[in-house]
Amino acid sequence: MKYSKKERQKLLQQTIIDNPFVTDEQLASQFNVSVQTIRLDRMELSIPELRERIKGVAAHNFENDVKSLPIDEVIGDIIDIELDERALSIFDVKEEHVFQRNGIARGHHLFAQANSLAVAVIDDDLALTVHSEIHFVKPVRAGDRVISKALVTGKDDSKSRTFIELTSTVENEVVFAGKFEMYRTKGKGEK
């Protein structure tokens, strides 16, 4: 379906607000126009290109926000975090992350992004994974950008546990989902 330029630019703007990580190629395919048209639309609307949009998000250094581990131990890049509430990271899948034979990303890399995000979201000095249930929903390939969202869904302070639900998507499609039960040192209120 073709939109008028005005309609397209309106929808384009909304699409980028909803998903700042959408690429020009994805937008071109979605609106059935050329990548060049999308670039011109963005220029007219003063929307920076994807790389600049990501830089803008990453300009905030989350090093001082994450407590449970040094930020360079997080697999993927944290792009938003509110401790004990939610966290968001992106992980770009490269050739070294996939099976040689079929080009599908190896499970432990997706798990590593998810698990380290589950550790990072904890508002405490120590966080360890106790139990996890994970689903590999859809194959991921080199070149894919995986966006993981971790949501803290509950706590059991008597057992020093925090419960997290996590979803990883590629182009808004779920590729991985997991539940994590984390052990943590006692929360501030109990010290």
Place this chain on the structure above:
Amino acid sequence: MKYSKKERQKLLQQTIIDNPFVTDEQLASQFNVSVQTIRLDRMELSIPELRERIKGVAAHNFENDVKSLPIDEVIGDIIDIELDERALSIFDVKEEHVFQRNGIARGHHLFAQANSLAVAVIDDDLALTVHSEIHFVKPVRAGDRVISKALVTGKDDSKSRTFIELTSTVENEVVFAGKFEMYRTKGKGEK
């Protein structure tokens, strides 16, 4: 408790048969004698040192036994495998596998050993993890040798699924346990 030399050597022999990966240090601690005494016992009993025992096991090259992935993609070293039945691997935890802050092995490395063993045990050209439930039972540290055992417990050919139970131990204590549901291409009988 101290044993007589004869008793000790008999028990030592049985202990090494039960667990070929036991170290001289572990044996010394178990029998409450010096490491030197264990070495002399082994010499008298003609039991090679741990490194040689492992080499003996690893002398068999499993490259032609594993079908679902090239053997260099397995995390850890496979030391025994019977396709669609069971598999065994060892993984030596090094400094690069642990959290800087607390020296505890990162979950995704234990998961990587387990998950790649679950892939390797499948008697088919393609195997992908669909679902997994895992428990991190006990912290693992640098210097630990993790032995993973994968056991195929069931199949659902109509859904191309294989079910695997996996246990990882350090010095005979369980550190990690998991259940894996694997997708595979159709078995030979159905081709």
